[in-house]
Amino acid sequence: MERIPWKGLAVLGALLVLWDLLSRLSSLIGNYLPPATVVFVTLAAIVGNGELLHHAAASLLRFAEGYALAAAISVGAGLCLGLWRPLYTMFEPVIELLRPMPSPATIPIAILFLGIGDEMKVAVTAYACSWPILLNTIDGVRSIDPVLMNTAATFRLGPWERFWKVTLPAASPQVVTGLRVSLALALILVTTSEMVVSNDGLGFYILDLQRSFRIPEMYAAIVALAIIGYTLNRLFLTLDSRIMAWHKGLTRKEEIL
Amino acid sequence: MLEVRALKKEFQALSGQPVVAIEHFSFRVEAGQFVSIVGPSGCGKSTLLLCIAGLSRPTAGEVLLHGREVTGPPEGLILLFQEYNKSLMAWRTVFRNARFGLENRSGMSRGQIDAEAQRFIELVGLGGFESHYPWELSGGMQQRVAIARALARRPEVLLMDEPFGSLDALTRIDLEDTLLRLWASLHATILFVTHDIEEAVYLSDRVYVLSRRPSRVIEQIEIKIERPRNQLTTREDPRFIQTRHRIFELISTELTRS
Numbered sequence: 001m002e003r004i005p006w007k008g009l010a011v012l013g014a015l016l017v018l019w020d021l022l023s024r025l026s027s028l029i030g031n032y033l034p035p036a037t038v039v040f041v042t043l044a045a046i047v048g049n050g051e052l053l054h055h056a057a058a059s060l061l062r063f064a065e066g067y068a069l070a071a072a073i074s075v076g077a078g079l080c081l082g083l084w085r086p087l088y089t090m091f092e093p094v095i096e097l098l099r100p101m102p103s104p105a106t107i108p109i110a111i112l113f114l115g116i117g118d119e120m121k122v123a124v125t126a127y128a129c130s131w132p133i134l135l136n137t138i139d140g141v142r143s144i145d146p147v148l149m150n151t152a153a154t155f156r157l158g159p160w161e162r163f164w165k166v167t168l169p170a171a172s173p174q175v176v177t178g179l180r181v182s183l184a185l186a187l188i189l190v191t192t193s194e195m196v197v198s199n200d201g202l203g204f205y206i207l208d209l210q211r212s213f214r215i216p217e218m219y220a221a222i223v224a225l226a227i228i229g230y231t232l233n234r235l236f237l238t239l240d241s242r243i244m245a246w247h248k249g250l251t252r253k254e255e256i257l
Numbered sequence: 258m259l260e261v262r263a264l265k266k267e268f269q270a271l272s273g274q275p276v277v278a279i280e281h282f283s284f285r286v287e288a289g290q291f292v293s294i295v296g297p298s299g300c301g302k303s304t305l306l307l308c309i310a311g312l313s314r315p316t317a318g319e320v321l322l323h324g325r326e327v328t329g330p331p332e333g334l335i336l337l338f339q340e341y342n343k344s345l346m347a348w349r350t351v352f353r354n355a356r357f358g359l360e361n362r363s364g365m366s367r368g369q370i371d372a373e374a375q376r377f378i379e380l381v382g383l384g385g386f387e388s389h390y391p392w393e394l395s396g397g398m399q400q401r402v403a404i405a406r407a408l409a410r411r412p413e414v415l416l417m418d419e420p421f422g423s424l425d426a427l428t429r430i431d432l433e434d435t436l437l438r439l440w441a442s443l444h445a446t447i448l449f450v451t452h453d454i455e456e457a458v459y460l461s462d463r464v465y466v467l468s469r470r471p472s473r474v475i476e477q478i479e480i481k482i483e484r485p486r487n488q489l490t491t492r493e494d495p496r497f498i499q500t501r502h503r504i505f506e507l508i509s510t511e512l513t514r515s
Contacts, residue, residue, distance in 0.1 A: 145340075147338050147343040147344050150336070151344040153312055154310055155358045156361065158361070169346065169348045246347060247348070249392065249393070250347050250390070
């Protein structure tokens with residue numbers, strides 16, 4: 001089991017207390033930032049009346065769809081591009097041009113093609129998540145040591161066996177890195193696209209609360225979003241350390257050496 | 258059984274200039290022999306093994322295994338690399354690494370594969386480490402895993418590319434004897450590349466001495482010291498010392514040749 005990070009929790013607690021005190025003592029701050037205790041009580045209230053869960057569920061569904069779509073397409077494409085050099089050379093300029101473009105810029109295009117519904121939000125999320133997964137997968141495949149591929153060859157593995165037994169597992173740590181980076185991106189894009197145009201979801205909810213001056217509720221929803229992001233990342237890390245235990249051990253060993 | 262005829266391998270260097278790694282290279286290995294190749298470093302020994310293993314196409318000349326030209330990785334031949342840490346599958350345990358080479362063997366049941374893998378793990382002295390990952394083991398133990406994986410496949414010819422080159426002296430001695438014991442009991446044929454003259458003499462029936470690049474065979478030396486060999490008595494044998502002396506002279510002449 002992991003040890004409980006007492007020091008970190010103490011700092012977090014101290015900051016919450018500071019927040020609470022500041023907004024109580026200064027009416028200037030208090031006007032725009034309700035005390036932490038009030039925010040958490042409000043959080044309990046909007047969880048209790050189902051309002052938050054309704055929006056969170058809508059966001060999480062979009063998140064899951066966009067993320068899964070990106071993972072499926074980009075791992076596949078990344079493997080192809082990583083394995084086949086001419087294909088990569090062909091697509092390299094396109095990738096290099098599109099990759100640095102901030103993904104929210106695709107929202108207007110997605111609205112034009114897909115409307116303002118779920119399809120648009122899922123597409124935008126999938127687009128943003130695709131890049132880290134794609135690039136890490138390509139890199140993962142291309143950085144496989146030739147000695148490993150020669151070993152597969154000397155044991156006369158066929159193309160499929162070589163792919164399943166050597167290429168895929170050898171590239172998997174990098175693929176997982178891409179998936180982890182995309183996890184955070186997915187939540188960002190879901191929220192952003194919901195803020196632009198939507199009638200449910202946490203992004204919409206937060207903006208709507210701000211516009212209707214329900215300030216404690218707005219903060220409560222933001223806290224909820226932080227908790228969701230944290231939980232998703234924890235879940236990912238737990239899964240990762242189960243499935244990729246060999247790689248965790250390997251890198252830990254390399255750190256010691 | 259293994260024959261290399263007039264092999265030539267040319268590379269395109271980064272500068273664009275062609276570099277001839279190997280030229281006019283001919284030699285043969287008989288079934289059941291332990292043959293070593295020694296030569297100055299950078300003389301193209303690894304390139305030679307890649308060509309013999311069918312992993313790299315020669316520019317000219319040919320490699321024959323049982324009289325048939327090698328054009329791709331042939332059945333019955335395995336190449337074992339010096340870089341055990343790169344050639345072992347880090348995601349597989351020792352046991353699953355050992356069975357790797359048997360998994361695409363037709364006509365072997367899962368039970369037979371497991372039994373063979375287990376047998377070879379024990380033959381290389383790794384019994385008890387089956388469920389360890391390679392990176393949990395020392396360098397010498399990792400190379401033992403690689404040897405078990407290669408031999409479990411029961412190759413007629415095992416090519417070894419400086420397999421003990423990065424190991425410490427004591428581990429090396431231990432592995433040399435393990436290898437000799439396995440070679441004798443499995444009736445395998447081994448072509449062993451090394452830059453260590455003593456190692457070549459100690460292990461081999463025959464040693465081929467290579468020239469500098471473009472490398473070719475400059476001398477073929479038969480080692481007639483009886484087996485089983487012994488790290489102390491063999492190395493103190495006058496014939497061992499004479500042979501070592503002779504090879505050393507050949508290589509140092511080669512190195513100082515302008």
